[in-house]
Amino acid sequence: MSTNGVNLDALIPRADFAIGDGVVLGDSGDDKLSIAHFGSVSFFTGALRKPDFQRETLHWQPQKIVDLVAAFLDRRLIPAVILWRAGNFNFVVDGAHRISALLAWIWDDYGDGDRSKRLFGAVLPPEQVSFANITRELVKAKIGKYELYKAGLDYPGAVDDVTKERISKLSVAHMVAQWVPAATKEAAEESFFKINDAATPLDPTEKRILRSRDSASAIAARAIAHGGSGYAYWSRFSENNVEKVVSQSSKIYSMLYKPPLESATIDTLDVPVAGRGYSVLPFIFDLINKLNNVRTSDSTRKGQSVALLPVDKSGDDTIKYLNVVHQSVSRITGKEPTSLGLHPVVYFYTAGGSFTPWSFLAWTQIVNNLFQNNTVNEFCAVRHQLEEFLVADKWAMSEIVHKNGSGHRSVPWLERYWTFILGKFFDGKTKEKIAEDIQNSKEFGFLSLKTPVLRLPGENNDASFSRSTKTAAIWKSALPGAPKCIICEGLWHRNSIHFDHSLDKSLGGSGNPVNAGVTHPYCDSTYKYVKGSKTKTALVADETG
Numbered sequence: 001m002s003t004n005g006v007n008l009d010a011l012i013p014r015a016d017f018a019i020g021d022g023v024v025l026g027d028s029g030d031d032k033l034s035i036a037h038f039g040s041v042s043f044f045t046g047a048l049r050k051p052d053f054q055r056e057t058l059h060w061q062p063q064k065i066v067d068l069v070a071a072f073l074d075r076r077l078i079p080a081v082i083l084w085r086a087g088n089f090n091f092v093v094d095g096a097h098r099i100s101a102l103l104a105w106i107w108d109d110y111g112d113g114d115r116s117k118r119l120f121g122a123v124l125p126p127e128q129v130s131f132a133n134i135t136r137e138l139v140k141a142k143i144g145k146y147e148l149y150k151a152g153l154d155y156p157g158a159v160d161d162v163t164k165e166r167i168s169k170l171s172v173a174h175m176v177a178q179w180v181p182a183a184t185k186e187a188a189e190e191s192f193f194k195i196n197d198a199a200t201p202l203d204p205t206e207k208r209i210l211r212s213r214d215s216a217s218a219i220a221a222r223a224i225a226h227g228g229s230g231y232a233y234w235s236r237f238s239e240n241n242v243e244k245v246v247s248q249s250s251k252i253y254s255m256l257y258k259p260p261l262e263s264a265t266i267d268t269l270d271v272p273v274a275g276r277g278y279s280v281l282p283f284i285f286d287l288i289n290k291l292n293n294v295r296t297s298d299s300t301r302k303g304q305s306v307a308l309l310p311v312d313k314s315g316d317d318t319i320k321y322l323n324v325v326h327q328s329v330s331r332i333t334g335k336e337p338t339s340l341g342l343h344p345v346v347y348f349y350t351a352g353g354s355f356t357p358w359s360f361l362a363w364t365q366i367v368n369n370l371f372q373n374n375t376v377n378e379f380c381a382v383r384h385q386l387e388e389f390l391v392a393d394k395w396a397m398s399e400i401v402h403k404n405g406s407g408h409r410s411v412p413w414l415e416r417y418w419t420f421i422l423g424k425f426f427d428g429k430t431k432e433k434i435a436e437d438i439q440n441s442k443e444f445g446f447l448s449l450k451t452p453v454l455r456l457p458g459e460n461n462d463a464s465f466s467r468s469t470k471t472a473a474i475w476k477s478a479l480p481g482a483p484k485c486i487i488c489e490g491l492w493h494r495n496s497i498h499f500d501h502s503l504d505k506s507l508g509g510s511g512n513p514v515n516a517g518v519t520h521p522y523c524d525s526t527y528k529y530v531k532g533s534k535t536k537t538a539l540v541a542d543e544t545g
Helices: 043-049 062-073 096-107 113-122 126-142 146-156 161-167 185-196 204-211 216-225 238-256 283-291 316-332 357-372 378-392 393-403 412-425 429-438 466-483 521-531 537-544
Strands: 032-033 046-053 080-088 087-092 174-181 497-501 515-518
Touching: 043 087, 043 126, 062 096, 062 126, 080 185, 087 096, 087 185, 087 466, 096 146, 096 174, 113 126, 146 161, 185 204, 204 216, 216 283, 216 316, 238 316, 238 393, 283 316, 283 357, 316 357, 316 429, 357 378, 357 412, 378 393, 378 429, 378 521, 393 412, 412 429, 497 521, 515 521
Parallel strands: 046 087, 080 174
Antiparallel strands: 032 174, 080 087, 497 515
């Protein structure tokens, strides 16, 4: 599944394929869709719908949108769109991106316009807004805005010769429409999958989600991926359950994807826990299924899962799944008392700034095991040593994934490797001794004592630095001096901080800034009482003058 694209999902609303009275035969309809069909007051456009199970329309790059609109204006060949008539609606079986690209040009909505804000809310993800701005500028430079073409009808002198020619063609320009002659929604749905698996096959994860779209896994994944906004796949649940789905998924999204990354090159340690929060459905689907012990293929598997996932009619299972995910994620990040506040740069990112979902999945299990085994305090006691080791040992993560493959194939290896390392620290071993134990291990002996020279993504042989190289340099410089928890001395992340008295209030510590320290939530709520009172001579002197 594409991880970057212009979000056109709001331009064609969704509806249930089963809508309408009884069985409705395929309608012959119009076979030529002209510019008149796509106006804001067009009856045809008003009747356009995507099936409610249709994948999100966010896979096209800005240049592809420009190319489609230019092809329409120049009357070049555009593959036919495929429609199905049911009830009062014209369902788009194939061609949602093509139609949406043209509508985006006409309505000037590339994911940040009025229609998009009505669907996604007034506050949009930065990546979505960035793609919209890039597309709008590219359209303006390469084609011209739709409003320019309208003005050119009345003021021909205001446009150049190329635009004049395109305006003259607009009266006859069209897309070809083919209508599915299906008698039932089941037949039309099967046509959808066959058609979408032909020219541009559906991504395996998309197919699994679409086929099991009414399951708790699919609904929860879509809810989290959009932060509880967008099309409400959970709308059939009771009002109370709808509110719970929206609330819980919104919280999880915020914990995973805020603060958002504002630029392509990462030049800060304040990164989101789970990477860029845009088109993240495969990772979220894997996360939900792993934490809830759901047996299905992960996002790297090309084949279909063994069986479709069961339907969640009431929403109770969806809420249960979301609650499990929230509990696990909140142990990793957030401000709840149980949060360890793991710094994502240390635990979940490569040296070059790429988020590694397999690392996140492995650490969720490791952290859950710490809580189940009552060894969280032991973790806090060795945390600063562990984190120094992990930063220097990032190459090993890449080696393990390279050796075993991505997806669920690497997750258990990463989990066992880091559990192995953690156990050695629990035993009081030094980093040097742990390196020897790795060499002597049957499982991990393939890892070299010397860090291999791994090329970062985008590296080349010329003198310029890639984005990954720049990020690696920034992090290498910033990590040693990054702020640390005053209790466990591990790195803290901006999403997971509490404030604690360096000299405890019971010992006379005041609320002055000099006595305030930043801690991890768990360290503040629990570990500090295990570690003991934090008396510091220098702070006592400052406090007493």
